[in-house]
Amino acid sequence: MIYGVAILAGCFLVGTVFGELIGSLMGVDSNVGGVGIAMLLLIVVVDKLVKAGKITKPSLDGLSFWNQMYIPVVIAMAASQNVLGALTGGPLAIVAGIAVVAISWACVPLLSGKQKEEEEPSFTTTVIRGEADA
Amino acid sequence: MLDMIKGVFVDNGFITSFLVVGLTMWLAYFISNKFTKGMIHGSAIAILLGLVLAYLGGVVTGGTKGISDVSFLAGMGFLGGSMLRDFAIVATSFGANFDEIKKAGFRGVISLFLGVILSFVIGAIFAVLFGYKDAVSITTIGAGTATYIVGPVTGAALGASSEVIAISIAAGLVKSVLVMVGTPFIAKYIGLNNPKTAMVYGGLMGTTSGVAGGLAATDPKLVPYGAVTATFYTGLGCLLAPTLLYLITNMIF
Numbered sequence: 001m002i003y004g005v006a007i008l009a010g011c012f013l014v015g016t017v018f019g020e021l022i023g024s025l026m027g028v029d030s031n032v033g034g035v036g037i038a039m040l041l042l043i044v045v046v047d048k049l050v051k052a053g054k055i056t057k058p059s060l061d062g063l064s065f066w067n068q069m070y071i072p073v074v075i076a077m078a079a080s081q082n083v084l085g086a087l088t089g090g091p092l093a094i095v096a097g098i099a100v101v102a103i104s105w106a107c108v109p110l111l112s113g114k115q116k117e118e119e120e121p122s123f124t125t126t127v128i129r130g131e132a133d134a
Numbered sequence: 135m136l137d138m139i140k141g142v143f144v145d146n147g148f149i150t151s152f153l154v155v156g157l158t159m160w161l162a163y164f165i166s167n168k169f170t171k172g173m174i175h176g177s178a179i180a181i182l183l184g185l186v187l188a189y190l191g192g193v194v195t196g197g198t199k200g201i202s203d204v205s206f207l208a209g210m211g212f213l214g215g216s217m218l219r220d221f222a223i224v225a226t227s228f229g230a231n232f233d234e235i236k237k238a239g240f241r242g243v244i245s246l247f248l249g250v251i252l253s254f255v256i257g258a259i260f261a262v263l264f265g266y267k268d269a270v271s272i273t274t275i276g277a278g279t280a281t282y283i284v285g286p287v288t289g290a291a292l293g294a295s296s297e298v299i300a301i302s303i304a305a306g307l308v309k310s311v312l313v314m315v316g317t318p319f320i321a322k323y324i325g326l327n328n329p330k331t332a333m334v335y336g337g338l339m340g341t342t343s344g345v346a347g348g349l350a351a352t353d354p355k356l357v358p359y360g361a362v363t364a365t366f367y368t369g370l371g372c373l374l375a376p377t378l379l380y381l382i383t384n385m386i387f
Contacts, residue, residue, distance in 0.1 A: 032369030035220045039227035066225035072155045073222040074347045076214030078184030080202040084192025089304020096260040097308025100279045104338045108324040112331040
């Protein structure tokens with residue numbers, strides 16, 4: 001099981017190093033896309049290992065454990081947010097925050113293109129407008 | 135006796151956080167099944183409970199780290215901190231389909247740029263509407279509506295006042311909380327039920343915690359696709375806001 005966790009940790013660290021590297025190349029003091037790189041790396045590595053038959057079930061369980069720990073981690077993350085700060089940041093912060101989310105939501109169908117399900121663009125816009133005014 | 139128990143909880147804060155999160159999830163799924171007949175997903179309620187705890191933590195302690203400012207719950211800050219959050223996000227890609235990511239890759243990149251610029255413009259417009267006239271403040275608040283990390287990074291780079299930086303952080307927090315809570319409810323109206331849309335969603339919204347939490351509450355299978363783009367957003371924002379976007383803002387004002 002530890003092998004699976006080790007593979008995950010390895011991909012995470014390699015991705016973070018690359019993220020920091022990209023950040024410093026861009027002149028930004030932050031990790032640019034390190035997590036995304038680590039994710040892609042993990043997908044490729046695990047795929048190779050599975051196809052070569054070089055990974056055991058317990059190792060995969062190690063990966064799947066952290067995969068499932070995700071929601072608990074997110075709950076702990078939510079519980080450690082500065083929610084008070086968000087609610088007491090004054091009207092500008094609240095209005096701008098609500099507007100940006102509402103407008104971004106409206107843009108999702110435009111960018112993701114046609115899906116198989118039928119969309120109701122007019123309905124969506126009314127809902128969004130209502131929220132933006134609130 | 136009570137001091138001793140509290141001492142054990144404080145000393146083993148990380149372990150305590152497993153218990154607290156476990157109890158929160160149990161309560162959330164209980165509420166979900168009993169009162170909403172499973173209509174509102176348990177994890178959505180759990181995240182909401184987490185945010186309520188964070189609010190209470192802020193009120194009680196006056197700190198900025200939610201419930202983890204309470205001494206015996208400090209472990210929550212570690213469990214939900216950026217290291218374990220990113221580690222667990224990477225783990226979600228175990229089971230993701232690489233072909234789907236490749237297929238939606240181009241749209242994902244477009245949505246990233248559009249997301250940063252759109253957020254910035256909306257934030258900047260509201261900054262102007264609320265009476266800010268100098269390019270530095272407008273840029274900082276615009277950056278804050280991208281994410282609550284882009285705001286202070288930009289503000290510090292441009293030398294914005296601490297009041298403006300505080301507003302930019304608050305705007306980013308509002309965005310993050312709203313995305314976390316609202317995603318499961320808006321998902322069906324914007325067709326957010328497939329990997330491609332999830333990648334676009336991650337790129338447009340950008341707040342990693344908001345997208346990751348919101349998608350987890352909508353459909354955990356979508357998390358890796360949203361997260362893979364969202365994790366590039368803050369970096370891109372930190373790159374664009376203090377440079378290109380500031381120059382453009384400076385030309386206008």
